[in-house]
Amino acid sequence: xxxxxxxxxxxxxxxxxxxxxxxxxxxxxxxxxxxxxxxxxxxxxxxxxxxxxxxxxxxxxxxxxxxxxxxxxxxxxxxxxxxxxxxxxxxxxxxxxxxxxxxxxxxxxxxxxxxxxxxxxxxxxxxxxxxxxxxxxxxxxxxxxxxxxxxxxxxxxxxxxxxxxxxxxxxxxxxxxxxxxxxxxxxxxxxxxxxxxxxxxxxxxxxxxxxxxxxxxxxxxxxxxxxxxxxxxxxxxxxxxxxxxxxxxxxxxxxxxxxxxxxxxxxxxxxxxxxxxxxxxxxxxxxxxxxxxxxxxxxxxxxxxxxxxxxxxxxxxxxxxxxxxxxxxxxxxxxxxxxxxxxxx
Numbered sequence: 001x002x003x004x005x006x007x008x009x010x011x012x013x014x015x016x017x018x019x020x021x022x023x024x025x026x027x028x029x030x031x032x033x034x035x036x037x038x039x040x041x042x043x044x045x046x047x048x049x050x051x052x053x054x055x056x057x058x059x060x061x062x063x064x065x066x067x068x069x070x071x072x073x074x075x076x077x078x079x080x081x082x083x084x085x086x087x088x089x090x091x092x093x094x095x096x097x098x099x100x101x102x103x104x105x106x107x108x109x110x111x112x113x114x115x116x117x118x119x120x121x122x123x124x125x126x127x128x129x130x131x132x133x134x135x136x137x138x139x140x141x142x143x144x145x146x147x148x149x150x151x152x153x154x155x156x157x158x159x160x161x162x163x164x165x166x167x168x169x170x171x172x173x174x175x176x177x178x179x180x181x182x183x184x185x186x187x188x189x190x191x192x193x194x195x196x197x198x199x200x201x202x203x204x205x206x207x208x209x210x211x212x213x214x215x216x217x218x219x220x221x222x223x224x225x226x227x228x229x230x231x232x233x234x235x236x237x238x239x240x241x242x243x244x245x246x247x248x249x250x251x252x253x254x255x256x257x258x259x260x261x262x263x264x265x266x267x268x269x270x271x272x273x274x275x276x277x278x279x280x281x282x283x284x285x286x287x288x289x290x291x292x293x294x295x296x297x298x299x300x301x302x303x304x305x306x307x308x309x310x311x312x313x314x315x316x317x318x319x320x321x322x323x324x325x326x327x328x329x330x331x332x333x334x335x336x337x338x339x340x341x342x343x344x345x
Contacts, residue, residue, distance in 0.1 A: 001025045001026070001061075001062040001063060001211060001212065002025075002026045002028070002060075002061045002062050003020055003025050003026065003027050003028070003061060003062065003063055003064070003065065003211070004028050004029075004030065004056075004059075004061040004063070004064040004065070004082075004086065005017060005027060005028070005029045005030070005064070005065045005067065006029075006030050006031070006049060006064065006065070006066045006067060006068050006069065006078060007029070007030075007031055007066070007067035007068030008027075008029035008030075008031060008039075008042075008065075008067060009029065009031055009034075009035040009036045009039060010035055010067075010166060010168060011162065011164070011166050011167060011168060011200065012067055012092065012159075012162055012164075012200045012203065012204070013029075013065075013067040013068070014039070014166055015164055015165075015166075015200035015201055015203075015204050016065060016067070016200070016203075016204040016207065016208075017029065017039065017042060018204075019201065019204040019205060019208060020204070020208060021041055021042070023208060025208070026043075027041075027042045027043070028042065028043040028044075028045060028059075028061065029042055029043070029044055029045070030045045030046075030047055030049070030055070030056060031044075031046070031047075031068070032046065032047070032048050033046040049068065049069075049074045049077070049078060050071075050074060050127070053077060053078065053081050056081060056082065056085070057081070059085060060085050060086070061085065061086050062086065062087055062088070062211075063086055063087060063088040063089070063090065063211045063214075064082055064086045064088075064089050064090065065090045065092070065207065065211075066078065066089065066090065066091045066092060066146075067092050069091055069092070069142050069146075070131075070135070070138055070139065070142065071120075071124045071127065071131070071138065072117055072120045072121070072124070072138055072141045072142050072145055073117075073120070073121055073124065075091070075142040075145050075146055076117075076145045076149070079145065079146050079149035079150055080149055082150075083149050083150045083153075087153065087214060088153050088154075088155060088211060088214055088216060089146055089150050089153060089154050089155070090154075090155040090157060090207055090210070090211060091142065091143060091146050091154060091155065091156050091157065092157050092159060093139045093140075093142065093143050093156050093157055093158045093159065094135070094136065094139045094158060094159055095158050095159065095160050095220060095222065095290050096135055096136035096139060097112050097113060097136050097139050097140035097143065097158060098110050098111070098112060098113070098136070099111045099112060099113050100280075100282075100284060101270075101284040101285075101286040101287040101290075102282050102283075102284055102285065102286055103285070103286045104285055104286040104289040105286065105289055105290075105291045106220075106286050106289075106290050106291055107220065107291040107293070107294070108158070108218045108219065108220055108291075108294060112140045113136045113137045113140050114137065114140065114141075115134065115137040115138070115140070115141055117141065117145070120134070120137070120138060120141055124138075143156045143218070152216060153216055154216055155207075155210055155211075155215060155216050155217065155219070156217070156218040156219070157203075157207065157219055157221050158218065158219065158220045158221060159198065159203065159221050159222065160196050160197065160198055160220070160221065160222025160223070160290060161195075161196065161197040161198070161222065161268070162197070162198060162199075162200055162203070163197045163198065163199055163200065163308055163312065164199055164200035164201065164308065164311060164312065165311055165312060165314075165315035166315065167312070168327070169327060169328060170267075170326050170327040170328040170329060171263075171267035171268065171328045171329075172197065172267065172268075172312060173312055173315075173316050174267050174326065174328050174329030175233070175234070175237055175267065175268070175329075176237050176240070176241065176309060176312050176313050176316055177316055177329075178329065179234065179237040179238055179241055179243050179245055180237075180241035180243050180313065180316075181243075181245070182243055182244065182245045183245060183246070184245070184246045184248050184339055184344060184345065185245050185246070185247055185248065185335075186248050186250055186330065186335050186338055186339060187230065187234055187247055187248065187249055187250065188230075188250055188252060188255055188260070188262075188266045188269040189230065189249075189250075189251070189252045189255075189269055189271075189272065190230075190249075190252075190272065191229065191230055191231035191249050192229050192230075192231065193229060193230045193272060193288075194227055194228065194229060194230075194288040194289055195228055195229065195230050195233055195268050195288045196222045196223060196224075196228065196287075196288040196289070196290060197222065197223065197228075197233075197268075198221060198222045198223040198224075198302075199223075199302070199303050199307075199308040199311075201303060201308075201311075202223065202300070202301060202302050202303055203221055203300075205301070206221070206295070206298075206299060206300040206301070209298075209299050210298065210299075215298065219292075219294050219295040219298065219300075220290050220291060220292050220294065220295060221292065221295050221300065222290050222292055223292060223300070223302045224302040224305070225292065225296050225300075225301075225302055228305070230268065232305070233268070233305070234247060236305045236306055236309045237309055239306060239309075240306055240309040240310045240313050241313055248339060248342070248344050250338070250342065252269070252271045252272065252273060252274065253273070253274075254338075254342070255269075255338075256271060256274055258338060258341070260330070260338070262276060264328055265328075265329070265330050265334075266329075266330060267328050267329060270284050270287040270288070271283055271284075272285055
């Protein structure tokens with residue numbers, strides 16, 4: 001296939017491009033050119049989707065993968081331009097489009113967050129403003145706009161927590177790095193608490209399979225296809241890194257009393273027994289039990305967790321960043337303070 005990728009140089013996009021090339025597809029990427037180092041055997045079109053898309057005019061591809069669509073007006077612009085230039089449009093959305101994660105087993109029919117295009121345009125006038133507060137609303141609106149402009153030709157991929165090398169969120173790399181470092185590691189919540197994540201390689205292979213079949217529709221895409229616990233995840237980090245670190249499991253009640261921030265300060269943790277924030281009435285127990293039956297039936301498969309963690313670990317060892325540069329995870333001083341309060345330091 002001839003594939004156009006909007007983005008394609010950072011995280012999922014880079015993995016997708018590598019997988020597409022390994023399957024002998026012809027790949028063109030369109031981005032600002034800031035992070036294209038190391039990309040080979042691809043056509044690179046430099047441009048900014050916030051500006052003029054004229055470089056994409058008078059060109060034709062079999063399909064497009066939009067990895068960077070988030071601001072609704074940019075997805076509106078790209079789908080309007082490409083609707084007569086591609087057969088299918090694959091959009092990387094998010095499970096954040098759902099109105100909440102209160103119930104377990106949320107499928108693709110669960111109610112979405114909503115926002116008007118007019119309000120989204122007003123909010124996104126300043127792209128340096130607090131636009132990520134509306135991440136779920138924006139992604140849901142992008143899905144709707146894409147479908148409106150290309151009815152019946154859109155593959156909406158509601159992705160969960162992505163994992164793999166080049167992870168600029170640092171959520172999973174934090175755990176791999178912290179376990180490898182050794183000592184006593186504070187781990188949140190019940191050790192049998194479920195978590196969900198999906199390797200970029202698995203997602204990329206499935207997307208290519210769906211593109212080849214010209215499949216469309218909306219799919220939750222996270223994993224694995226069995227109940228994965230936080231303990232199993234941490235154990236995989238221990239095995240891969242060969243660490244002899246001591247794991248200290250800490251009740252979420254203590255963490256909340258100490259105002260530890262779920263998800264950011266403690267990646268992969270959303271409280272099971274308390275609301276995520278004061279304005280919410282119920283805990284989001286369904287965060288890590290998203291229903292993926294539809295994607296699995298369509299061919300989504302999963303690597304062994306050890307393989308995924310190993311790839312992340314090897315990449316992590318090539319980075320040389322200070323503690324202050326980590327975007328997620330608990331600072332060493334804070335962890336030591338909490339362990340002392342627990343009498344475990």
